[in-house]
Amino acid sequence: MQDNRPPLLYLTHRIPYPPNKGDKVRSFNILRQLARTHRVWLGSFVDHPDDRRHIATLRQWCEQTCVIPIEPAIRRVASLRGLLRGEALSLPYYRSPRLARWVDRVVAEHGIHAAVAFSGPMAQYLDVPGLARRVVDFCDLDSAKWSQYAADRRWPLSWLYRREGVRLLDFERQAAARADASLFVTEAEAELFRRAAPELGSRVGVMQNGVDADFFSPAHGGDSPYPPGGPVLVFSGAMDYWPNIDAVSWFASELLPVIRRALPSVRFWIVGMNPSPAVQVLAGEGVVVTGTVPDVRPYIAHADLVVAPLRIARGIQNKVLEAMAMARPVVLSAAPAVGLGAEDGRECSIAADGEALCARVLALLADPAQAAAMGAAARACVLRGYSWAAHLRMLDWLLDGRTSLATAADVPPLHAAGAGPAPAIVRMP
Template sequence: MRILLISRCPPYPLYLGDRLIIYHLARHLSQRGHWIDLLALDDGAAGMEAIAHSRRYADFFHDIQIFPDPRRSFLQLARRALLPSERFPRSADSAWSPDLWNAARRAASQPYDLVHVFGGISVYEIAGALAHLPRLITPYESFSLLLRREREVSDDRLIAQIRLTFARRYESFMFAPYERVVVVSEADAAELRALNPDYRVDVIPNGVDLAYFYPTSAPRIPGRLLFVGNFSYPPNVDAALWMARDVLPLIRAAHPDATLRLVGSDPPPEVTALASSYIQVTGRVEDVRPEYAAADVFLCGLRVGAGIKNKVLEALAMGCAVVATPISADGIAITPDHHALIAPPDPAAFAAAALRVLADPNLRKRLSANGHQLIKMQYSWDHTAQQYEALYRQIV
């Protein structure tokens, strides 16, 4: 097939989780003989790395065009939310990104079999530039689901409710021009179907690069607890603070040698301030695999979030015993007590689950083996690419 891929971000660097599926799906599809061209926005989140590392994905695409992602004002967002006539621009002049719109309009005259759009509010409008080309969109997750969960733990429920109302308004119409909407978990799919029953929503989870993430023979450090996350994402900050302040003291009361290692880019001051003799805040590391390999237990105490958690997929792939909240396990076919321990976001219950794993080497070994096998069987990027190929054939 000849495929036009339009994305809210470039496919690299991979420590930014929204790049993973674009990179790996394009890699696998190109290996399968598909012709792929890329139009992408760049919001500057990766700085110059997005350009410096473009060579890492250049071979996947026949043509690559990347444009700056313009900021959208509150007034612009409000007008589209409230005025149906402005929701889907008819020309570049009224688009969020005139450059991307014009590029998509020119591309629409080419003999593409399919257009695959990745993203939500920044790119949904591009449907109006695609003429009659078959198209699907992957918004990753439901932003409404994320904000609904965020409202439950917010200190300012009024602001949280206003943000949720806007998100629901947008997600009730954004995806109407697309033949299919693809999200990574059933929870996200249910949220979108409730907002617009006419949406045709499919679930295709992310995968893991099994040639990169796999169990090693490196010794694990007794008592080491690990959390990995991009800390520019607020739910990861909330999880780190909650685990360090509310959960870890309960664990250390019963297991004084326990330490918590917080690994990931852009830790804000409130996270770096957690550093102590038993909490390490590393910032971004070049290779996260030694972190997974050395940890006794991977803790994922997300209380807010949507979509699938790449960090949990990676930890399981590397044979690290996992203790996670239900939100952390969204989109992953985990059988509790078999592949991982699932505990509610209650400090005592979460700490008890972590202590159970720390105290039982046989349990750690069993969770390690079963978790790795789950990922190997169901969550490879090759399997993800196969599912997308099947969906493409249905649409075309």
């Protein structure tokens, strides 16, 4: 039977399977969406030994893959060449002559005219003859993230990170100028980029994150992994990622002691792969560091509260959506709440600072009925407005060759009735 789906190039900075950390959750769901309407050629990198065994799994969604193993420590050294070239260090980190040759070849051989690059640095592979349609999913404005990192570091890292922010923004603007559409995960991130590149505003849009509410469901919570004891607060995420490291370090060292003075039996569980030494050292009185677990859902489902005390956060956090989908009450700081369409006090609890975060945790622990009601409202919020299919169908219209979307009425509905507000539509010039 003839396959009439058009060919497509999809480039990701990290193998999009398994979807076990924030960026891979998004890139994997994008891959599944693209594969429904296109024959996909995937170019990617794999930076963790455990992920290499999953390369073959990608064949069920892809016509062909080129997944290149990289060693992060070696790549970090190699990326310093960017200092000599006056470019962002993120670019040589993800630069591969082998991948570039593969892209050139498959675009020419298979008549590929459309491409999606996931994360800014992968846009360096899109300047290829034959591509007529280019979409860059920046997700977050990474240049702003590096600038934010610089504020919390001493010299020379403060200088290096500040330089990375400036140089990477230069590249992001160049990449967006060559693309037909540039997407961000929240309106706040999109607006930040529009202010930095006002000339590109008409080609900048929002494609929100979603959550698989069937997988992350209270019906699939399994048995409790927690030993008997007091109430459990849980944080889940990749624990070699600096914003997560900063979040749990701050919470365990400064906030948890305040909470435990009022309620000594409280326990804090840090659940996630690759805990850094800074995370491992937190284990002790009242704090458990699990490392990799086979399934995060039981840890979420049986926690009394999920906490997201992130001080450095860009975009909508998958960890927050997953906890909400599992009907757990979530207490989060202001940073990860930006762009989250949930009502404070009813569908989640948003704290402006550390003192407020402690107070909100204690208030919910003291009122299990309110906590349960917040969890139920949180799941209803997810079901109403955070379907992956609803948000990602935008890609179909961006890739089908239309150069103008004059009015919203010209576009078929992006989601079912009652599924919450539709994602913003990119207006093509």
